[in-house]
Amino acid sequence: MTVPSSGIEVVFTGLGGTEVVATRTSSPHPPRPHRVLVRTEAAGVAFAEVQMLRGRYPAQPRNPFVPGYDLVGEIVAVGPEVSGWRVGQRVAALPVTGAWAEHVELRDRDLVAAPEELDAADAVAVVLNGVTARQLLRAGNVRSGQTVLAHGVGGGVGILLAQLAVAAGLRVIGTASAHRHAALADLGMELIDHRTSDVRSRVAELAPGGVDAIFDPLGPTSLDESWRMLAPGGSLISYGSARTLHDPGPWWAPYLKIAGRIGRWELLRLLGRTGGRRARLYYVKSDEQFRADLAELFRMVGSGRLRPRIAGRFPLESAAQALDLHISGRETGRVVLVPGLSAE
Numbered sequence: 001m002t003v004p005s006s007g008i009e010v011v012f013t014g015l016g017g018t019e020v021v022a023t024r025t026s027s028p029h030p031p032r033p034h035r036v037l038v039r040t041e042a043a044g045v046a047f048a049e050v051q052m053l054r055g056r057y058p059a060q061p062r063n064p065f066v067p068g069y070d071l072v073g074e075i076v077a078v079g080p081e082v083s084g085w086r087v088g089q090r091v092a093a094l095p096v097t098g099a100w101a102e103h104v105e106l107r108d109r110d111l112v113a114a115p116e117e118l119d120a121a122d123a124v125a126v127v128l129n130g131v132t133a134r135q136l137l138r139a140g141n142v143r144s145g146q147t148v149l150a151h152g153v154g155g156g157v158g159i160l161l162a163q164l165a166v167a168a169g170l171r172v173i174g175t176a177s178a179h180r181h182a183a184l185a186d187l188g189m190e191l192i193d194h195r196t197s198d199v200r201s202r203v204a205e206l207a208p209g210g211v212d213a214i215f216d217p218l219g220p221t222s223l224d225e226s227w228r229m230l231a232p233g234g235s236l237i238s239y240g241s242a243r244t245l246h247d248p249g250p251w252w253a254p255y256l257k258i259a260g261r262i263g264r265w266e267l268l269r270l271l272g273r274t275g276g277r278r279a280r281l282y283y284v285k286s287d288e289q290f291r292a293d294l295a296e297l298f299r300m301v302g303s304g305r306l307r308p309r310i311a312g313r314f315p316l317e318s319a320a321q322a323l324d325l326h327i328s329g330r331e332t333g334r335v336v337l338v339p340g341l342s343a344e
Contacts, residue, residue, distance in 0.1 A: 003037060003077050004028050007102030008339070010319040013064045015055040018320035020063075028103040031079030035105050038073040038091060042120035043099040045319075045326045045335040046070070046128055046156065047217075047242060052097075053323065056244070056251045061097055068099025068337075070127035072114050082108045090114045092127050092294060094286040100319060102339045110286050112294045115302055122301055125308035125334040126160065130297040132239065132284045133161035137168065139282050140213035140235045144169030148213040149203060149229060151222065152242070153189065154180035156334040159309050161215060162187045167305065173206055175199055183309070183332040203229050210234060219243040220257035223279070227265065233276035238262065239283065309333030315341040 009026040031037045049067045051057035061067075072092045075085060085091070091111040098104050114123050136157075142148055148165055152158045153174030162184070165172045172189035181191050192202045203211065210231030216222055217240035226236050244254040258281060265279045284290065300306035311331035314322040316339050326335045 003030050004039075004103055008316050009066050009101035010068070010316055010337075011064045011066055012053060012061075015053070015063065017053070018323050020053070021320040021323060023317055023319070026101060026103065028105075031077050031082075031105050033079050033081045034108050035079045036075045036082060036085055036091075036108055036111070037077040037079075038071070038093070038104050038106055039076045040071050040073040040099065040102055040104055040339050041090075042073075042124040043068045043071040043101075043337045043339075044124045044128055044156070045322050045337060047240070047326075048096075048128075049323065050327055051245065051251075054245060058251065058255065060251060066098045066101055068101065068104075069096055070094050070124055071099035071104060072120050072123040072127065073104070076103070079108075084108070085111060090116055092123060092298075094127060094131075094284070094290065100316060100337055102316065112291045112298075115298050118298065118301055121310045121313055121334075121336040121338065122308045123298065124336060125156065125310060126297040126301060126306065127294060128284065129156035129334060130160050130306070130308070131290055131293045132157050132282075133164055134293045134297060135284065135289070136161060136215050136237055136239060136282060137164055139237050139280055140215065142168075142170055142213045142235070145171075146212035147171040147173065147207050147231075148215065149173045149175075149207075149211045149226070150189075150215045151175045151194070151226075152217055153187075153191070154184060154329070154332045155217075157217070157239075159184070159187070159333060160306065162189050163306055165189075173203060173211065177329065179330075180332045200225055200229055207231070213237065215239065217242050219254050220261060223258065223261050227261075227277070227279065230277045234278075236265075236277070236279040238279065238281050311335050313338050313341060315339065 007026045014020045092114040154176040166188040175194040178193040213235045214226045219241035241254040262279045311333035
């Protein structure tokens with residue numbers, strides 16, 4: 001068991017744009033008790049890193065720090081009191097920060113075995129995004145034959161959510177920019193260009209009685225519109241506030257508005273005044289359910305039942321370019337960092 005003497009890691013040096021993204025040399029140390037050291041094979045780029053870059057993430061880390069929400073890699077060292085894990089084993093994890101590095105120390109309780117046969121980028125594409133999609137569907141409390149609306153289906157979560165929903169026998173309506181529609185055409189859903197269409201009117205045409213669940217990552221003002229599109233007994237699941245990235249004021253202000261809306265609707269539901277409609281706030285967390293869901297998602301990818309889309313692969317040294325691609329929305333799918341990949 002040899003601990004590497006050095007490596008490379010990405011660091012956010014302050015708040016702003018990609019000009020504050022840098023790389024530096026790291027000095028990995030032997031893992032502490034109940035921890036392992038992992039050589040990163042692939043790490044995902046997510047909207048959470050964009051929020052952290054702008055200082056808009058809940059529980060914002062203090063700069064400078066190493067970002068990176070999820071990863072897949074190989075254990076290269078095992079700390080004291082670790083059982084069930086060994087050097088050479090491939091694992092996945094959701095550290096929230098720290099994954100954009102060649103070597104990452106992780107708690108043993110957070111690890112999920114990752115199949116050797118999966119492409120590293122495909123595997124990491126379902127760690128944060130795939131589990132989020134699977135758990136959103138569960139929170140939506142929907143069944144085969146019902147209709148769901150997913151906002152932002154061209155992103156990493158949306159693509160997987162659409163596939164899982166269609167596989168479960170659901171009718172899926174999705175919003176996405178027109179330039180993404182061709183790439184999404186084979187997923188079996190009905191697409192709405194949210195930039196040029198009145199989404200509420202178009203949904204009313206497609207589902208006159210309303211939809212049975214809506215998955216909304218956009219924020220408080222979008223929730224108001226989504227609530228009006230629910231069928232009686234339907235569920236609205238809020239899982240982000242993408243539209244408020246550039247809003248003035250503290251990061252927590254939009255989440256307070258989301259919580260206020262959900263709280264009001266829940267009170268009305270308890271009073272019997274919502275026609276059975278309900279609203280919930282969802283966030284992903286690394287727990288036993290997360291690990292069970294990720295293991296099943298890996299099986300689905302391995303069998304071909306779930307097909308992640310990779311928008312681009314970049315070396316760690318090109319993390320700023322990877323973020324630029326993610327922010328631009330030019331490509332459809334997950335942007336992935338691959339340590340050791342040659343820069344083009």
